[in-house]
């Protein structure tokens with residue numbers, strides 16, 4: 001049984017370990033946290049594919065370094081992060097529920113009230129590291145729509161499994177899923 005899958009983003013290659021996320025399925029584990037080289041390469045490649053927007057919106061946690069780098073390259077001083085829990089310092093947060101492929105139990109996705117106010121009536125692009133089942137993207141869409149923003153693009157470094165067939169997302173590379181044999 002193979003244990004890794006190679007992924008190449010521009011000039012950067014990583015050998016991803018295959019990890020079980022259920023009894024029937026392994027994923028090639030793509031963790032950009034701490035990998036400044038792949039984040040910089042991916043951001044530089046996706047930036048030209050994105051429309052002009054007022055804000056990038058991402059989800060905690062692995063989307064954050066990518067959104068940060070993309071915003072920096074675009075010269076945008078601020079981007080919006082939906083968190084995975086409600087914090088004491090939040091004001092009137094908007095809350096959605098999400099079940100991603102790596103977690104398989106319900107989590108929260110939370111947009112702080114002042115961030116919701118900031119994107120109201122604005123053009124936003126949703127960006128993340130990976131789109132797989134699409135549930136994280138769906139939850140992010142629900143939050144920014146509730147906030148009154150207009151979604152003009154959805155983008156990720158990788159489209160995993162069936163997400164690669166979606167025609168409503170921008171991505172750099174495909175990532176297969178690895179069902180049990």
Ligand SMILES: O=P(O)(O)OC[C@H]1O[C@H](OP(=O)(O)OP(=O)(O)O)[C@H](O)[C@@H]1O
Pocket residue numbers: 059060061062063099100101102103128129130131132133134135136137
């Ligand atoms: O399309 P989906 O099936 O929803 O999967 C994609 C989501 O999964 C990952 O986050 P994860 O849930 O692993 O959380 P983390 O970023 O906090 O590690 C990734 O950053 C996306 O947000």
Ligand SMILES: Nc1ncnc2[nH]cnc12
Pocket residue numbers: 027028029030031100101102130131132160175
């Ligand atoms: N292959 C993957 N690696 C890490 N996080 C993910 N989230 C969705 N797919 C993922």
